[in-house]
Amino acid sequence: MHVRKTTARLVAAVVATLALGVSSAPIASPATAAPTTRLAAPDDEGGTPALRAQLETASKGWLDAKAALERSTKRQQELNTQLKTVESELTVRSGKVGEIAGVAYRTGRLGPMSALLNSSSPEGFLDRAAALETVATNEDRELRDLLRTRDEANRTRAELNKEIVEQRKQITVMAKRKQQAERALAVAAADKPAATSGGGSARGTSTSNAKAAPRNPDGSWPSESCSVNDPTPANGCITPRTHNALKQAQAAGYTRYVSCYRPSGSGEHPKGRACDFAAQKNGFGGDATGGDRTYGNNLAAYFIRNADRLGVLYVIWYRQIWLPSSGWKSYSGANGDPSSDHTNHVHLSMY
Template sequence: MSDMMESTNRRFVNAKAAVNASRKNQKKLAAEMKAAEGRRDALIPEVNSIAQQQYQVGNLSAVGFLLNASTSNDFMSKAISLEEINKLHDSKLRELNSAIATVTESKAALDAELKNEQQQLTALTKQKAAADKQIDLLGGGTGINRTITDGLVDAKSKPAEAAPRNADGGFSAEGCTEKDETTSGCVTKRTLHMYKEVRKAGFKRFVGCHRNGGPFEHPKGRACDWSLQKSGFSSADSNDEMKYGNNLTAFLVRNADKLGIYYVIWYKQIWFPATGWRAYSGVSDHTDHVHVSML
């Protein structure tokens, strides 16, 4: 695949992560605002009641209130009562002001998140359109997901454990730093994580990841070829092999967002996060293995 295609899909995945993060923040902010509104609404009648009491016994009438004391003990009692009312009023007023400020701040933050979500959704649309155009230039057309049309596929896949993301929620480029468990070469941390999750899901037939030479992801340690056989590669010639390829493909696509998958190729079809399934006609028709490349 071209560098432009990789860049487009990486931006698509990052924008999608930003949308999800924004929606998560919106839920949190909406809950905070609702709680603050509840505190505000409960405090308003309390503050009004205390203010009325304070007006009756404190402020301008405080001297008269105290002078009406019949004894020294009564005077002290009234003085303490007045001080307590004033303190309670100040405390409740500060609490009310804090609740009102929280509502205002949460509302402003929520509005900003809504705007951010719209911006990221616009970015998603643009990246999808760009990816569609690049696929057309590369000679791919609209395809049909064979895993659905053949019917030889499980309805659900095991959930994969998510790969680490960067601070923005996307997937940064990684170097070939980890030992490849399938060859003597190396793979990225994300590729190794994907490899282990696929095996954990039960797909343990022959696989090869790192491969020297070539312009694409294998020499960068960012791709694996999953055979349908226990050893070597041979085109699917039985329902068992076809279903194995279909189920493996379904697992990868269903968990693509968690694993950081760039694209999947299987049985003359290619899948990208930004475009979905398309027809594929490359050097290999991939009828003998499932190819997965990582961001």
């Protein structure tokens, strides 16, 4: 009963934690955490190298903890099923041992002396001796089975308690990584005031599901190198996971200009783990408006909808950033131009 109550409380905590990253609608207000340090000068991607390093570390840490939490939750479910089976066996075996004890109490155990005294012939004695051996063997087997089943139940309960501890640990890690990302954004906001124009709504109309990128057997994301030729005009290389995200977006109808690899700058572009998707038909221009802005809204919503399938680290669009831990936040460390403000393209960073 204690395990079930503890599990229920943990499930509620898990749901509350994971719900933070569900919303696909950006918020207009910047993060409110008090900044503690200033970040370095911004680069051509907007924000700063230090900011993006913090966002990468925080989002990766959050996704790793989320995967570990999901593994632990699945293991807990398996152990609960196993425990129910073992407890049923324990009840049956306890009943059998109880029956043996009851018979022995009522009739007395068959021993060598009673077998000898109640035998009228040597053959009768041998028959009774064989019966004695059979009874003893059966009693011994039932008792050993009972002890084995009891030990198995105790081990299963201990493993369940370990999973509960593991889940508490991962929930704590997720909360800390969320705070790390939001603190970094708060520092960037203090370094440079937020732009006066609000972020674009990402309530897109695309509902297609992307083909999931491969994961490790335990559900974690495998480490990938920049090993696939970048099919965009940027040339260079990208990771297999980034290539999958690019192809899935294009298959969903987002076929406007894209640029992925970039040898200079900070963040994921030089690592082959980022792409910039132009909102306008003819490439990167001024601030996206009208149908172009709707295109960007829908594309950002597509990546957020499929974030868990694709391995999305974060999305930046129209002075807003979407984090798997926190949803939409103000991204106000940019330079005031359409490229660094991300008002002319959707930036996708991959795990």
